[in-house]
Amino acid sequence: MSVPESRRIVLFRHAKADWPQVTDHERPLAERGRMDAAEAGRRLADTAIPFDLALCSTAIRTRETWKLAVHEFQHRPKTVYEERVYEASPGELIALLNETPDDVQNVLLIGHNPGVQGLADVLSGSTDGDARERMSRRGFPAAAFAVLSFSGSWKTLEPGVATLLDYWAPSE
Template sequence: MSVAEPRRIILFRHAKADWPQVSDHERPLAERGRMDAAEAGRRLADTGIPVDQALCSTALRTRETWKLAVAEFPQRPKTVYEERIYEASPGELIALLNETPDDLRNVLVVGHNPGMEALTEILAGSAEDEVRKRMSRRGFPTAAFAVLHFTGSWKTVEPGVASLVDYWAPTD
């Protein structure tokens, strides 16, 4: 694949988690989270973007979100469970994306806030007006996702390099 071909980064926040007496890393999804994760999976599948690889935080709620979402995909992409996504800063997430092999075109990251929202804002040097308005109104609630488009090598992912082309969040 040529580095001049367009690439996509999909940033997907885990669905609504429950608050049982367990460590934060081991929090499971709430019932609403399970429904929203499946709906987000359907919406992601509806984009028609063929995801080449998913990078998923090792936290239980992200793993459960991804399992329910990917069940809605026509084809399951390769999934890498990555400890570094949990509690990662936007800079750490960019460094992780910079490690992506250039033969991959579309990468989905299942992670947490504030990282997913901040990374979307940092990477999006431009945005379709309607998409930016929707995201500004909704923020980045649980089970939301943003689709960013850029051209170049994964090593060139840096602030402002991408365009925000799609955004979805479940209704409350």
């Protein structure tokens, strides 16, 4: 009998966006967002998680966040810009993650609230340390990320199966 593989998911909310006269999908990052995206990238690199795949919303602010964050990584994972991440509910994000091939060990999902925070809440059936308390206190501000782990195939990812390992948000 084989032991189920442990996998990690990092849920990363886009950095602070600007509000110019464009559609929501086309909103770029604000100056603060560009600084926070780079800092989040450094923090993500510090986790030493070897990401195999990044699933990024097609919105301009998520693409810019990812471009600035991944610049801090030693190895760039395969990146898929996925329209279904934009405005997705936690259930829709789980369905998307269920499609991940089992040869992918660790996924970074760059998306939007309320879906990203909702997904972190829904997936985490348990918590290591004070990560949940910190996430509850701070909410899920722009450029925040949560690190979760679970065992099994991606098809078995469902509410409550993951452990919230860590949480980070930029200082205000």
